[in-house]
Amino acid sequence: MFATFPQFTKLQLSDKDEYEAFIRDYPALSEYSFVTLLTWWSFLEPAAVSRLNDNLVISCWIPGDEENSGLSLVGNKKIDETMCTLFDQQKENGDMPRLVHVPEFVIGHMRFPEIFKFTPEREYDECVVSTEAFYPLTSANSQMRAKIKKFLLRVGEDRIAVRSLDLSLKENQDLLLDRAERWLSRGFINNVTKLEQETTPLKVREAEEFGIENVCLFIDGQLEGFFLYHLPSDKRYVIASYARVNPDITGVLNFLLYSCAKRFAERGISYINLDFDLGLPYLRAYKLALGPVNFFRKYTVEPL
Numbered sequence: 006m007f008a009t010f011p012q013f014t015k016l017q018l019s020d021k022d023e024y025e026a027f028i029r030d031y032p033a034l035s036e037y038s039f040v041t042l043l044t045w046w047s048f049l050e051p052a053a054v055s056r057l058n059d060n061l062v063i064s065c066w067i068p069g070d071e072e073n074s075g076l077s078l079v080g081n082k083k084i085d086e087t088m089c090t091l092f093d094q095q096k097e098n099g100d101m102p103r104l105v106h107v108p109e110f111v112i113g114h115m116r117f118p119e120i121f122k123f124t125p126e127r128e129y130d131e132c133v134v135s136t137e138a139f140y141p142l143t144s145a146n147s148q149m150r151a152k153i154k155k156f157l158l159r160v161g162e163d164r165i166a167v168r169s170l171d172l173s174l175k176e177n178q179d180l181l182l183d184r185a186e187r188w189l190s191r192g193f194i195n196n197v198t199k200l201e202q203e204t205t206p207l208k209v210r211e212a213e214e215f216g217i218e219n220v221c222l223f224i225d226g227q228l229e230g231f232f233l234y235h236l237p238s239d240k241r242y243v244i245a246s247y248a249r250v251n252p253d254i255t256g257v258l259n260f261l262l263y264s265c266a267k268r269f270a271e272r273g274i275s276y277i278n279l280d281f282d283l284g285l286p287y288l289r290a291y292k293l294a295l296g297p298v299n300f301f302r303k304y305t306v307e308p309l
């Protein structure tokens with residue numbers, strides 16, 4: 006059982022089932038998935054959580070990034086009262102009263118939103134695309150169909166293999182990490198932040214424990230791209246963790262996305278949460294070009 010506010014419990018892998026049971030009825034956000042909390046938000050020390058009015062208070066800290074660090078809230082019970090309690094505690098501690106990365110669905114359960122100030126966090130909004138944008142290739146997505154056909158003609162369908170690797174095996178872990186390092190900063194999808202670069206090994210090495218799955222693209226037996234993802238409780242979604250491709254092969258990213266969408270659609274999955282873009286212009290432009298069907302929006306909340 007997680008601690009009651011103002012006490013906090015530092016998350017460990019053994020807390021996965023309890024944590025996921027708590028968030029199972031909420032939207033399929035990446036930021037508050039167990040995987041993200043134990044990688045992205047646990048860079049310096051483990052992410053910490055606390056219960057308050059049957060909601061989950063999350064302590065999100067990244068060293069050197071105070072602007073985007075702080076307390077957040079996930080839940081739908083007595084949201085106004087819960088936020089006021091958190092603000093009072095922050096004031097008592099001499100901290101600025103504010104919550105960061107508060108999901109839109111949480112705000113939707115407020116009774117008195119007029120007493121709060123909301124600041125959109127566009128760089129942390131999560132982009133959701135439909136698998137139908139990539140598979141099947143019909144007249145409705147003719148532009149993507151043309152790109153995939155062009156890729157297959159150029160490369161040769163018989164040279165391509167798409168499969169998943171067993172990431173419990175060290176040699177497969179080493180293969181993915183070697184390619185990620187080899188392709189680093191070459192091509193926009195590989196031009197990642199320092200924090201993302203440093204958390205990649207943890208996601209790969211602990212993939213089995215986290216429940217991270219993968220789709221890998223091989224050409225002539227060589228790994229040329231991979232996509233890591235995990236499944237939330239809402240079985241209509243997958244949540245993207247990382248995508249990396251060989252930038253020397255034109256069109257390889259689109260074909261990897263098509264291959265992933267095909268697999269997901271065959272499993273009855275309708276949506277891919279592509280996560281947030283951190284305000285990186287090239288990444289935002291690419292995600293918008295994919296035709297999002299939704300965004301999981303987030304806000305900084307302060308007392309008015």
